Amino acid sequence: MAAIRLVINGKDYSVDTDPQASLLSVLREDLDLTGSKYGCGEGMCGACTVLIDGKAQRSCITRAGSVSGKQITTIEGLANGGQLHPVQQAFLDAGAMQCAYCTSGMIMSAVALLKKTPAPSEADIIDFMDGNVCRCGTYSRIVSAIQKASKLPMGAAAKGGTR
Amino acid sequence: MSINTNCDIPLEPERYELTESVPYRFDLDRRDFFRFLGAGIVVVSVLKPVMVAQESGGGRRRRDDSAPKEINAWLHIGEDGRVTVYTGKVEIGQNIRTSLSQAVSEELHAPLNRIEMVMGDTQLTPFDMGTFGSRTTPTMNLQLRRVAAAARDTLIGLAAAQWKVDPQSLVASDGKVTDPKTNRSIEYAALTKGQQLTQELPQEDPLIPATDWKVSGNSTPKVDGREFVTGKHRYPSDQKLPGMLYGKVLRPAAFDATLTSLDTKKAEQMGVTVVRDGNFVGVAAPSSHAAEAAIEAIHAEWKSEPQPSNKELFDYLRKNTTEEGDDDDRHEVGSVDQAFRSADHKLQATYTVQYIAHVPLEPRAAVAKWDGDQLTVWTGTQRPFGVRGQLAEAFHIPEDHVRVRMPDMGSGYGGKHTGETAIEAARLARAAKRPVKVVWTREEEFTWAYFRPAGVIDLIGGVRNDGTITAWEMHNYNSGSAGIRTYYDVPNQRIVFHPVKTPLRQGSYRALAATANHFARESHMDELAHAVKMDSLEFRLRNLKDERLRAVFQAAGKQFGWGSSKTAGQGFGMGGGYEKLGNIATFAEVNVDSKSGEVKVARVVSAFECGAIVNPDNLRNQVEGSNVQGLGGALFEVIQFENGKILNSRLSQYRVPRFSDLPKLETVLLDRKDIPSVGAGECPMIGLAPAIANAIFDATGTRLRALPLVPNGLKTT
Numbered sequence: 115m116a117a118i119r120l121v122i123n124g125k126d127y128s129v130d131t132d133p134q135a136s137l138l139s140v141l142r143e144d145l146d147l148t149g150s151k152y153g154c155g156e157g158m159c160g161a162c163t164v165l166i167d168g169k170a171q172r173s174c175i176t177r178a179g180s181v182s183g184k185q186i187t188t189i190e191g192l193a194n195g196g197q198l199h200p201v202q203q204a205f206l207d208a209g210a211m212q213c214a215y216c217t218s219g220m221i222m223s224a225v226a227l228l229k230k231t232p233a234p235s236e237a238d239i240i241d242f243m244d245g246n247v248c249r250c251g252t253y254s255r256i257v258s259a260i261q262k263a264s265k266l267p268m269g270a271a272a273k274g275g276t277r
Numbered sequence: 278m279s280i281n282t283n284c285d286i287p288l289e290p291e292r293y294e295l296t297e298s299v300p301y302r303f304d305l306d307r308r309d310f311f312r313f314l315g316a317g318i319v320v321v322s323v324l325k326p327v328m329v330a331q332e333s334g335g336g337r338r339r340r341d342d343s344a345p346k347e348i349n350a351w352l353h354i355g356e357d358g359r360v361t362v363y364t365g366k367v368e369i370g371q372n373i374r375t376s377l378s379q380a381v382s383e384e385l386h387a388p389l390n391r392i393e394m395v396m397g398d399t400q401l402t403p404f405d406m407g408t409f410g411s412r413t414t415p416t417m418n419l420q421l422r423r424v425a426a427a428a429r430d431t432l433i434g435l436a437a438a439q440w441k442v443d444p445q446s447l448v449a450s451d452g453k454v455t456d457p458k459t460n461r462s463i464e465y466a467a468l469t470k471g472q473q474l475t476q477e478l479p480q481e482d483p484l485i486p487a488t489d490w491k492v493s494g495n496s497t498p499k500v501d502g503r504e505f506v507t508g509k510h511r512y513p514s515d516q517k518l519p520g521m522l523y524g525k526v527l528r529p530a531a532f533d534a535t536l537t538s539l540d541t542k543k544a545e546q547m548g549v550t551v552v553r554d555g556n557f558v559g560v561a562a563p564s565s566h567a568a569e570a571a572i573e574a575i576h577a578e579w580k581s582e583p584q585p586s587n588k589e590l591f592d593y594l595r596k597n598t599t600e601e602g603d604d605d606d607r608h609e610v611g612s613v614d615q616a617f618r619s620a621d622h623k624l625q626a627t628y629t630v631q632y633i634a635h636v637p638l639e640p641r642a643a644v645a646k647w648d649g650d651q652l653t654v655w656t657g658t659q660r661p662f663g664v665r666g667q668l669a670e671a672f673h674i675p676e677d678h679v680r681v682r683m684p685d686m687g688s689g690y691g692g693k694h695t696g697e698t699a700i701e702a703a704r705l706a707r708a709a710k711r712p713v714k715v716v717w718t719r720e721e722e723f724t725w726a727y728f729r730p731a732g733v734i735d736l737i738g739g740v741r742n743d744g745t746i747t748a749w750e751m752h753n754y755n756s757g758s759a760g761i762r763t764y765y766d767v768p769n770q771r772i773v774f775h776p777v778k779t780p781l782r783q784g785s786y787r788a789l790a791a792t793a794n795h796f797a798r799e800s801h802m803d804e805l806a807h808a809v810k811m812d813s814l815e816f817r818l819r820n821l822k823d824e825r826l827r828a829v830f831q832a833a834g835k836q837f838g839w840g841s842s843k844t845a846g847q848g849f850g851m852g853g854g855y856e857k858l859g860n861i862a863t864f865a866e867v868n869v870d871s872k873s874g875e876v877k878v879a880r881v882v883s884a885f886e887c888g889a890i891v892n893p894d895n896l897r898n899q900v901e902g903s904n905v906q907g908l909g910g911a912l913f914e915v916i917q918f919e920n921g922k923i924l925n926s927r928l929s930q931y932r933v934p935r936f937s938d939l940p941k942l943e944t945v946l947l948d949r950k951d952i953p954s955v956g957a958g959e960c961p962m963i964g965l966a967p968a969i970a971n972a973i974f975d976a977t978g979t980r981l982r983a984l985p986l987v988p989n990g991l992k993t994t
């Protein structure tokens with residue numbers, strides 16, 4: 115056990131945990147940030163996706179000790195107060211979910227994609243998002259949501275992905 | 278207690294899936310329950326209204342008339358105007374939290390945002406067999422309409438009494454009762470004030486016809502969508518209690534294995550709770566990481582018997598039939614053998630389907646907490662009341678000591694009917710004397726849940742040169758009897774389901790055996806059409822009288838552009854049918870790369886009709902989702918198993934459909950406002966596999982008769 119300093123959604127946390135524990139388990143169990151989900155434990159489904167220094171990473175295969183001091187953004191840190199991030203809003207507008215268990219990870223991946231490629235083609239979206247699984251099969255709606263979001267102004271609300 | 282993690286709960290795919298008797302008991306007596314609800318208006322059903330009986334537990338109850346009166350409280354309107362609706366159905370992604378809210382809003386004439394649904398809580402909601410079989414829309418939607426209409430009439434009656442006018446002269450709308458003559462109005466909340474009234478549910482109630490719907494019939498967005506996009510919603514695996522520990526179970530080396538030696542010393546030294554109870558070995562620790570480490574520190578040896586594998590699966594199924602089943606398993610009309618003798622063409626073929634896994638993205642999860650001998654479990658299940666019964670049985674406690682709560686979960690697809698995780702968490706919590714959470718890993722979910730049954734289907738069709746089918750014989754080994762009967766008009770039929778002693782634990786899967794039976798039937802229809810050199814669509818319509826099914830085939834064919842010319846490597850095919858009271862026709866376009874053998878499903882067009890449409894956008898979402906999920910079972914999903922072990926128990930080893938598999942999806946919805954609404958979560962799936970198989974044949978001349986069709990691409994000979 116060791117105290118690890120984690121910077122999550124702009125807040126400093128000191129967590130007493132095994133540095134080998136997954137970032138996902140620390141987020142969910144120690145910090146009660148349960149928006150990031152367990153789906154496969156091997157980085158194959160994307161349900162646990164968070165941003166680390168702005169890049170999409172699978173928190174289930176990321177050791178907590180390896181991201182100490184880095185900027186971590188989870189789904190909980192995306193909205194700006196009551197104002198949803200454009201990607202969150204676009205997912206709502208497109209009805210891009212069923213059970214929505216994959217939704218946090220989808221949104222986090224999409225935020226990372228739009229940061230890298232602000233106006234992605236359909237092929238860009240499919241290529242970037244292929245590691246995220248929606249078992250309910252709402253992929254076409256998620257593609258539409260990301261296209262919609264890419265046309266919305268990424269104003270102050272988008273900071274969650276860029277801090 | 279003993280837990281047999283493999284086969285202690287007999288699971289079979291359909292006719293049988295929920296036949297176990299769950300004696301109904303309402304956990305609070307009437308007075309307690311009403312105290313809990315507080316003042317206001319409560320709509321109850323006393324005894325068994327005919328409609329409720331079947332879905333809400335009437336199935337296998339005691340028949341004697343001395344059974345206690347059962348009180349189901351369905352709806353409460355509080356003094357603050359909040360409307361709380363109680364249903365044992367659960368939300369698993371099919372969107373009934375929204376569609377049922379729409380139904381209540383419609384009949385109650387109250388704004389949607391004032392309605393809260395309490396779902397799947399065995400202490401608060403009326404008994405319900407479970408959320409399966411696409412039953413919510415045809416039964417619960419109707420039930421809640423009746424409940425809401427009764428509440429509305431009560432409120433109108435209260436206003437009429439207060440104003441001393443004829444109730445017929447008053448109008449309810451937007452959460453108020455209004456007198457059009459005087460323009461005075463009063464809020465529902467004001468009418469309920471200071472009173473506790475009950476309204477029993479009338480046997481018959483005039484409900485608003487679909488043609489006059491104002492709330493239902495619209496694409497109302499998910500009522501709690503914001504909770505999901507912000508990550509705030511707490512799924513079963515997100516539940517957390519003060520002092521809670523994390524549990525993990527030691528899994529046997531193979532199915533049906535017996536523990537022969539166990540050394541838990543190292544684990545015990547790690548400061549965790551270790552439990553051994555028969556074959557059950559588990560730990561409870563302060564974190565999931567520590568629980569995993571403790572399980573890894575346990576040394577165990579297991580003994581198991583040799584078991585079958587995929588290699589001999591289909592032989593095994595044919596050779597291991599059990600008794601001939603019941604009368605429902607055998608359907609025979611006309612003179613089948615004679616009709617085959619006089620047919621111009623007789624075609625025989627065998628179709629197979631493999632075991633596949635549900636892969637709900639949220640694996641099984643439960644949090645259990647004991648207060649003395651009272652047990653509360655939060656868990657993801659499609660059958661909260663069924664899991665309550667399993668918990669009571671496992672711990673030898675009365676059912677009224679058990680409360681099961683079902684937070685809206687991360688999908689099920691028929692795969693979460695059982696309470697293994699709930700039992701495991703409860704066993705560990707009892708030992709640790711603290712609440713315990715158990716969340717299965719993906720490997721556990723792949724291995725210790727249950728599978729969609731594999732099956733072998735033999736089909737023989739007899740047809741005249743003019744395209745009339747005269748004889749039909751079908752034998753299904755193990756996969757199930759859902760959708761086994763043919764909707765084509767064939768005078769001579771022999772259709773038999775053969776139950777099998779199964780090599781793997783199997784159970785419900787979205788659309789059950791209808792997927793396998795439609796795959797076989799609709800593929801065979803194509804083969805017969807080719808035998809008589811007739812267009813596939815024309816051949817189907819020639820043998821099909823059912824107007825609703827004809828309508829979806831025609832609508833999908835039109836949208837698809839059936840009959841248009843194709844390029845090299847391109848193929849078109851169709852499949853469709855009738856299941857769970859809905860009608861589907863699906864047309865697929867595939868592209869086959871002749872060099873690599875890669876099969877890409879480029880376009881899928883489905884026409885679906887399920888009566889009056891309750892929520893068009895959600896319905897479209899369900900049809901699209903069925904086709905995308907269906908791609909997996911059609912093209913590449915297969916559980917590999919050998920000698921009691923699953924060989925591909927990880928997502929990196931078991932391929933599910935991804936973004937890159939996505940075809941262009943087009944959905945045509947036929948809205949029949951003159952026909953009662955039925956469910957849509959299952960039926961839309963059944964047309965896809967045969968449509969793809971038929972399209973591959975169209976593209977290549979290769980007839981594939983096994984699901985999955987192309988797990989390793991198309992091998993052309």
